[in-house]
Amino acid sequence: MTTAPVSPKPLPRFPRDFVWGVSTSAPQIEGAVEEGGRGRSAWDVFAAVPGRIKDGSDARVAIDHYHRYPEDVALLKDLGVGAYRFSVAWPRVVPDGSGAVNAAGLDFYDRLVDALLAAGVDPVPTLFHWDTPQALEEGGGWLVRETAEHFAAYADAVAARLGDRVHRWITLNEPAELTLLGYGLGQHAPGRQLVFDALPAAHHQLLGHGLAVQALRARGAGNIGIANSHGPTWAASASEADTTAADLYDLLLNRLFADPLLLGRYPDEGLAALLPGPVADDLKIISQPLDWYGINYYQPTRVGAPDPDAAGPADFGGILLPPELPFAPREIEGFPRTDFGWPVVPGALTELLETFRERYGASLPPIVITENGCSYDGLDDGERITFLDGHLRALHEALAAGLDVRGYFVWSLLDNFEWAEGYARRFGLVHVDRATLARTPKSSYRWLRDALRDQARG
Numbered sequence: 001m002t003t004a005p006v007s008p009k010p011l012p013r014f015p016r017d018f019v020w021g022v023s024t025s026a027p028q029i030e031g032a033v034e035e036g037g038r039g040r041s042a043w044d045v046f047a048a049v050p051g052r053i054k055d056g057s058d059a060r061v062a063i064d065h066y067h068r069y070p071e072d073v074a075l076l077k078d079l080g081v082g083a084y085r086f087s088v089a090w091p092r093v094v095p096d097g098s099g100a101v102n103a104a105g106l107d108f109y110d111r112l113v114d115a116l117l118a119a120g121v122d123p124v125p126t127l128f129h130w131d132t133p134q135a136l137e138e139g140g141g142w143l144v145r146e147t148a149e150h151f152a153a154y155a156d157a158v159a160a161r162l163g164d165r166v167h168r169w170i171t172l173n174e175p176a177e178l179t180l181l182g183y184g185l186g187q188h189a190p191g192r193q194l195v196f197d198a199l200p201a202a203h204h205q206l207l208g209h210g211l212a213v214q215a216l217r218a219r220g221a222g223n224i225g226i227a228n229s230h231g232p233t234w235a236a237s238a239s240e241a242d243t244t245a246a247d248l249y250d251l252l253l254n255r256l257f258a259d260p261l262l263l264g265r266y267p268d269e270g271l272a273a274l275l276p277g278p279v280a281d282d283l284k285i286i287s288q289p290l291d292w293y294g295i296n297y298y299q300p301t302r303v304g305a306p307d308p309d310a311a312g313p314a315d316f317g318g319i320l321l322p323p324e325l326p327f328a329p330r331e332i333e334g335f336p337r338t339d340f341g342w343p344v345v346p347g348a349l350t351e352l353l354e355t356f357r358e359r360y361g362a363s364l365p366p367i368v369i370t371e372n373g374c375s376y377d378g379l380d381d382g383e384r385i386t387f388l389d390g391h392l393r394a395l396h397e398a399l400a401a402g403l404d405v406r407g408y409f410v411w412s413l414l415d416n417f418e419w420a421e422g423y424a425r426r427f428g429l430v431h432v433d434r435a436t437l438a439r440t441p442k443s444s445y446r447w448l449r450d451a452l453r454d455q456a457r458g
């Protein structure tokens with residue numbers, strides 16, 4: 001490995017206590033789906049259906065992190081990150097989603113946490129990264145309220161085992177994506193195509209978050225956040241049709257998930273009226289104060305009115321949006337693109353953070369960027385360096401403008417199972433060979449390691 005910096009210009013200096021980390025998730029890296037008493041997840045079942053995963057793969061082995069975690073922890077140590085965001089697989093800990101806790105499942109996370117602490121890396125578990133236990137999915141999954149209650153019981157079990165060593169928690173990852181892609185459009189597990197009837201899944205995930213916060217606090221946890229995906233929505237034009245479409249998209253992808261958490265209300269009363277259960281009481285649970293708010297940022301979205309002549313679904317970075325939706329994605333011109341086709345717009349990160357300050361003001365807790373990254377092939381991944389360098393500079397601008405951002409996590413440490421895309425999209429700082437599963441640090445890994453050393457020099 002070379003130690004020569006790849007980037008010509010050092011990054012601006014971040015605060016001394018800024019948290020630097022990388023993120024992964026259990027269903028994308030662990031594999032070992034039938035070991036240690038793990039139950040089935042909705043993703044196991046979804047990926048087994050021919051045609052669901054674009055490259056015909058599945059995540060039964062994934063990148064075998066379950067067995068190779070010591071090597072992966074060594075990579076984290078060498079990289080020099082202070083924190084590692086991983087997810088705990090609910091079906092590993094509670095195989096049927098409710099009922100008996102599987103001690104052997106918790107043993108794995110026990111070993112992982114100990115290995116991280118021994119390497120000087122702070123463990124930051126996410127309790128749910130889309131792998132709903134299949135037994136619960138068969139009873140309606142997140143469309144039913146009980147799933148939120150079972151989630152809180154599972155959170156309690158994890159905190160009971162790991163809470164003596166884990167001091168930072170994330171409840172959910174991206175409830176917006178699970179609602180839209182999993183229950184609305186059927187392109188992710190559980191493959192339901194309910195369109196707007198998927199909304200209860202949003203409410204129940206938010207309720208699950210709130211109940212899990214209560215469970216974690218009851219176990220003494222004092223540092224809790226959530227990882228929500230957000231990005232600026234740009235109207236395709238100033239026309240009323242386009243701005244109305246863009247506002248609706250923004251409401252569904254951004255405000256539907258941020259307003260209840262930060263303001264204790266849904267962004268639209270008509271929409272709240274569609275949600276099941278005692279919504280006003282639930283909102284009190286959902287909006288309990290958070291210690292920080294996690295944002296996964298990848299790209300802005302340009303949105304316009306639907307095209308009445310559209311021949312078929314619009315392709316939005318791999319996601320197919322049916323023409324009957326009341327909004328349609330439009331190309332963003334003038335920016336480079338990742339291999340996934342996502343536009344690279346670092347300035348939109350600064351814009352997003354400014355928008356959050358305007359919208360939520362004093363109700364906004366400190367922010368942590370819990371995911372940011374890009375898919376590019378190759379070991380000599382200069383484009384990824386340019387991407388990370390650009391986004392970190394944009395983040396620094398937000399800090400300089402007074403925004404309280406406390407940390408930044410790169411998605412991802414390793415190439416992994418990118419959901420319906422299979423293994424074709426490589427987001428890792430470390431390359432993983434599909435045949436041998438050998439790990440090889442890319443140029444971006446060395447760049448980040450050098451940048452972190454530079455930051456540590458103060």
Ligand code: FCB
Nearest residue numbers: 025173174177411418427
């Ligand atoms: C996010 C997911 C994460 C990963 C990245 C590329 O939406 O949270 O698991 O797939 O996108």
